[in-house]
Amino acid sequence: MKIHVVEMTPTKAEVVISDTNPTFVNAIRRTIIADVPKMAIDNVEFHLGPIMDESSQAYESISPLFDEMVSHRLSLVPIPTDFDQFTFREKCSCGGEGCPSCTIMYSLNKKGPCTVYSGDLEPLGSDEFMIRDDLIPIVKLADDQALLVYATAELGTGRRHAKWQATVGAGHRYHADIEVDSDKCDVGCSCADVCPKDVLAKEGRKLVVKHPERCNLCSSCVEKCEVDAIKVTPDPTKVVFRFETDGSVDAKDVLVKGLSILEQRFEHLREQVSALD
C-alpha cells in the first residue's frame, strides 16, 4: 500500500492510496472516526447562588439556557489534544481520580450582558490548552446574569460519544484511470472546457491529464469528445480518501494514529488466529 499526499493542512487531508481496495480504505475511515481519541469536556460544575464582581455588584448565576444545554455546548468545543501527553482516565495511574496525565481543568467566569464564547474557557495551568477555535458562541447572558463554571476534559473516542470524534466528513472514491488515445485525438480540447474539476488541459499540441486525482468520474469529457479519444474508468486498486478534523488534532496525526490502531488490531487478530490448533 502506498500513500500519496495531495493536500495536508492542520484540519484537512486528501490522500491517494494505491495498491489497496475500497474495503481496506473504509476500515481506515471507520477507525479514524470511531477509535482515534481526543479530549472533550465530560464534567461541568456550575456555581449556584450570587456571583460578585470586583465592585461588589451581585449577579444571578443563571443564563437563558438550561445548565444541561450549556454543558452540552461546552462538551462539543474542540479541546487541543496531544496523544503523547494524555491517557484514558480509567487506565491512568491515578486510578481515575483525575490528574494532569488524564484530565484538563477549565474555568469560565463571565458576567452579562455579553456573549460567552468557547475562547472564554481558561485552562487551569498550562496555556497550551487554550481553545484554538475561540469564537464558538455558547450562550448570551443578559443584564445581571453571570456564569461561573468549572469544566473537566478527558480522553475518549467517537465510539462512546460524537463529542470525542476528531474526524468529520470522511469519505473515499475510486481514483480515475484516464486514457487519451493520441492517434484519435484532434486536440479540439472542448473536453477540457466541460470538465468541472479541471482535470484535463491543453499543453501545446497535446491534451494532457493534469489532475487525475480530481476526477469524479462524471464522464462529461467522454460525452463531449466527438472523436471518441478519451476513456475514463474507475481504478479499484487506487482510492482517493479525504477527511477533515474539528481542529482538536492535526489531520496528519489523526491519520497516523488511525493506521497505528488498525495495525495493532490486525496484529492482535494474527496472534489469535495463530494460537488456534
Ligand SMILES: [Zn+2]
Ligand atoms: Zn490520571
